[in-house]
Amino acid sequence: MxxxxxxxxxxxxxxxxxxxxxxxxxxxxxxxxxxxxxxxxxxxxxxxxDPNGFHRFLWSHHLAYAESYDVASRFGSDRIHPTRVMLFEDLDRYLRAEGLDPARDIRSVFEVGSSLGYLLRHLELGLLAGADRLFGVDIDAEAIASGSAYLAGVGSRVHLEVADMAGLDAVARDEHFDLVLCAGVLMYLKPADAQPVVDWMVRHTKRVLVIAGLAHPDRDNRELTESAVRERDGTFIHNLDAMVAAAGGRVRWRRWEGARMVDGNTIYFLFVEPAERVG
Ligand SMILES: C[S@@+](CC[C@H](N)C(=O)[O-])C[C@H]1O[C@@H](n2cnc3c(N)ncnc32)[C@H](O)[C@@H]1O
Known part of the structure; x- marks a missing residue:
């Protein structure tokens, strides 16, 4: 070496x-x-x-950490990451506490940073079985192509398109969704660039926006006055609560677990309601 x-x-x-x-x-x-x-x-x-450019380059060329996103190792309920299992259990509880039946009342779902579409597929087969619009976008064209081929082969309703989260109007400008999901994605953008994505998602949510980010190990993220950087891969630990507030959304439920690691990841979930109900 x-x-x-x-x-x-x-x-x-x-x-x-x-x-x-x-x-x-x-x-x-x-x-x-x-x-x-x-x-x-x-x-x-x-x-x-240029951390944004760096992460965008790796994901859009399916390099380094992106390589592990392939059909064989991601689809299937037994392959869903434990943190996402927790997220969906929380989602189930949250929706029911709101008086909603997930399978009946959530008809449209939009996922930002969907990769191959394995989370949408998991939701389609389980919690959100009544949704007829399951739409995911991702910058990783290779993942979108292989995920789409797999989904078509199993007769899924999940639809995927290549898009950069910085330009979501290109794919869904006039659409609003009962549920918008963005898990493990905003950490690849600097705070100034993550904010417009949060703004867009709040504007396009009808019932609930679900965000999963990196938890700061020592301080509750909502107390951070600036985003921190995770040493291991240069990703951002944001104060997503503040971004949601700036976007006009309201955090209805949150989970912050500090330094606790679940399969290599910390836990910070937000369930957000738009200030004004659309649609
Ligand atoms: C850590 S993976 C998370 C995948 C999935 N959401 C999950 O929770 O398992 C991050 C995803 O964000 C996508 N991504 C990163 N930067 C993006 C951007 N600028 N626009 C759209 N997608 C992006 C990557 O291609 C990748 O699929």
Missing amino acids: IGSRLRAGMRRVVPLAARKRMAILLNRLPGVPDRYWWTMELLRDYAAA
């Missing part, structure tokens, strides 16, 4: 555009050892200088 000074020198000498091409190539070649690590090393300066 070449030393860290040599790698830093390589980053100074080789332009970023060339290193991005190298990262794509490295990930296309079969059997390259440590390619996740190499991808990160090639782009370390990019991650520091």
Whole structure:
């Protein structure tokens, strides 16, 4: 393995555009050892200088952490991540406490950052079996293509499209949804860029907006005066409560579990009602 000074020198000498091409190539070649690590090393300066651009680049090219999103390992109720199982149990309780029957009253669902559509499929087969509109968008075109092929093959009603969460009007400008879901996604945007996404989601929610983010391990996220950065992957730990308030939404129920890890992730869920009911 070449030393860290040599790698830093390589980053100074080789332009970023060339290193991005190298990262794509490295990930296309079969059997390259440590390619996740190499991808990160090639782009370390990019991650520091432009975190949004860095994460967008990795997801939209299905690189590094995106690689683990494939049909075989994501679809199926026994493969749903434990934090998402918790999220949907909370959702079930929340809806019932609101006097709603999930399978009867939730007819339309929109997921931001749906990847292959495995969460929507899980909801379609279970909690939200009455929904006739299940729409997911994601920047990862490879995941959308393979997820769509799988879903068509099993006769699912889930529909997926490629879209950047920064431009949701392109796919659903005039549509409103009983339920909008955004789990593990806003952490890839700086706070200034996450806010307009929260604004959009609140505006397009009829009944409940469900957001799952990274919990700050030491302080309740709603007390954060600025977003923190998770060391391990440069993702953001936001004060989503404040973003929801700025968007005109109302947090009706929340779960913040601090440092507790469930399968490698901390727990911070918000269930949000739009200030004004639409539709
Ligand atoms: C950690 S995965 C979470 C997937 C799924 N929501 C879940 O909870 O299992 C993050 C997802 O967000 C998507 N994503 C990241 N940046 C995005 C962007 N700018 N626009 C749309 N999707 C994005 C990624 O492609 C990826 O599918």
